[in-house]
Amino acid sequence: MPTRDIRIAAVVFDAYGTLLDVHAAVARHAGRIGPQAGAVSALWRTKQLEYSWILSATGDYEDFSCVTARALDVALAAHGVADAALCEDLLGAYRRLDAFPDAAPALSALRGAGMATAILSNGEPGMLAEAVEAAGLAPLLDAVLSVHPLRCYKPARAVYALATDRFACQPHEIAFVSGNAWDAYGAARFGFRTCWLNRSAVPTEYWLDRLAAARIGTLADLPGLLAP
Incomplete structure (x- = not known):
């Protein structure tokens, strides 16, 4: 270059x-997630990017905050985590x-x-x-x-x-x-x-x-x- x-x-x-x-949000709440915290964070990021690419490829759009929330829902569900308060806290942490x-x-x-x-x-x-x-x-x-x-x-x-x-x-x-x-x-x-x-x-x-x-x-x- x-x-x-x-x-x-x-x-x-x-x-x-x-x-x-991007992994700081989960790191702040890792104790509430448990031993799968790292895997949750990795899948959250993977799905966040994947969804953005699929939306663009198909000519559709949702803003990144919505994409981030959808990706988190999938990451938590994939690891058997069902905690609405934790989900909200993670999304709040992602904004900071x-x-x-x-x-x-x-x-x-x-x-x-x-x-x-x-x-x-x-x-x-x-x-x-x-x-x-x-x-x-x-x-x-x-x-x-x-x-x-x-x-x-x-x-x-x-x-x-x-x-x-x-x-x-x-x-x-x-x-x-x-x-x-x-x-x-x-x-x-x-x-x-x-x-x-x-x-x-x-x-x-x-x-x-x-x-x-x-x-x-x-x-x-x-x-x-x-x-x-």
Whole structure:
């Protein structure tokens, strides 16, 4: 991902799984769920993404808060958890996820180097606003962009165009960072200078090995990668 010879209009981040820990909601209530808490969290995330893709593929739409609730219902039922109060608490916790420890320092360093920062997310505007405020990231972002006005989800090309429209630039002037390999693939295909944040050191997938996508294990590596 060569970046030093071309102006970067903005560094744009995915939110869920990149800046925000999607498993923090279940972690806060793991004692109430029991030994299957990790499996519940994993299935919740899997179904959340799966539903968003199916909706977009069929030309339908429900906002991300509804998708998240439907996915949680299935994850809890699959593991035999029937607790309406717990379900509500988990959904509330999802709206106030913890930021990864490296998120705020990286955003601050990028802004200190003169780069604009933004989120481009499947989240609907209300849940995104609540999440970035609760995580303490709001002052470190120049824009928070939601798919909601388009009524479709990533990796639709129209979603990535929200960033180029917002910053009035070409795709190669955006550095895009995602902890989700499928999202990094979609962004790279759109033309962004893409960085896949591979926190868990999982094998490369979604054809990222064929694309000019940088790979990092922590957001602490990002300012040095992008700084002029």
